Amino acid sequence: MIQIFGTNKSFDTKSAQRFFKERRIAFQFVDLKEKEMSEGEFDSVASALARTEGSRAEAIEAMIDTKSKDYASIAYLDDSEKEEKLFENQAKLLKQPICRNGKTDATVGMAQKTWEGWK
Template identity: 60%
Template sequence: MVIQIFGTAKNFDVKKAERWFSERRIPFQSIDLKEKGMSAGELDSVLVCLEKSAGSRTAALE
């Protein structure tokens, strides 16, 4: 399983996450949302994870 980091290349939190994974030699993939948007499948997988933590899809979207 490869971790995906969605954000922009210049975002401080994205850089911090990339550094954290690199230091621990954990494989990850960065996806720059300014260059390439999320596919429908990627967006759906994010919503599923948010739905699990929020309890419902409506609550996750709020």
């Protein structure tokens, strides 16, 4: 099943939900303001992204919302510290939506071309 992680205020998260609804693809929406990703979910998203981004550090970088007002709190940290800070502040720092298809596929932001291959 597809999971969409985001917040109700995020325009892109709403667009992702609409994308899957229009195609009658079942999904579960997880509001990051109410319930953040578990450590296992976060790890599987980072690992799935690392396969397409090249490395785990690049995957973590791709997950960070550079337009967030809290971006300065993470921008200058070492790579090892960024992952921990991102996990602790998901609703404020994650680029949305994060869509996960099982444990092997994940996207950050709007990725309709990738989603079209998901069932």
